[in-house]
Amino acid sequence: METTFPEAFPSALRSQSAIAVSALKLSSDYVSDQFSVNVLGEILRIPCRVLPSTRPEFVGVNVQQRQIALCMLTRSADGFARQAALREVLHINEPWSIPFVIALIGEYVVEIIDDVYAALPDLEKANPAFYKLTCDRVVSYWDLYYRRQFPRSDYVGFKLLRQLDAYA
Known part of the structure; x- marks a missing residue:
């Protein structure tokens, strides 16, 4: 499935996200699927997984571009890379960064979910359809693996x- 990686971010950030994604040297051939979320009225298409072709170096990118790149790395095929990126993304707390965090709740790496749980007081919940999908994934992965x-x-x-339900 072909996607333009910058479409994972609001249109106001598209030029910044294009630079950030370029710095990651992501393989556009590797995107297995994507999910859509509504962020402040704009539909974003976030890849389910990405594959950086090299270890990322954030030389020549500004703070916002680095934050965008870290969000994309939470979608990495490498669980360790996802967790490392998450630990920094948790401190961004922008409307466009939150779906990258929430998506990880519905995945199978329990250590990553532990990190989100520890940071919970700083997060917000949005996107009811996306949240329901995430809930369904939590049930599925718990049933399958844990x-x-x-x-x-x-x-x-x-x-x-x-x-999250208590905060809503």
């Missing part, structure tokens, strides 16, 4: 969803 390891009430994904 059902034997954690009772539903102890699984960090469900704890996080309960907290």
Whole structure:
């Protein structure tokens, strides 16, 4: 599926995101799928996974471009790269960065979900359809990977969803 990576960000950031994505040297051939979110009335198309062709270096990019690049790295095929990027993205707290964080709640790497849970007081919830999809993914990954390891009430994904619901 072909996508223009800068479409993962609001139109006001498209020129900045094009520079940031270019600095990452992402392979456009690797995008397996994308999901859509509504950010301040604008539909963004965020890739489910990306594959940086090299270890990213943020030489020659400004702070906002670096933040955009880190958001894209939360979609990396490498779980360690996703977690490292997330730890910095958690401090951005811009409307356009939040979907990148929320998407990680519905994934299978429990250590990443733990990081989101620890940062919860700083996050906001938006996009009801996207949130429902994320909830469905939490259930699915818990059932597939963690059902034997954690009772539903102890699984960090469900704890996080309960907290988000309490903040709403």
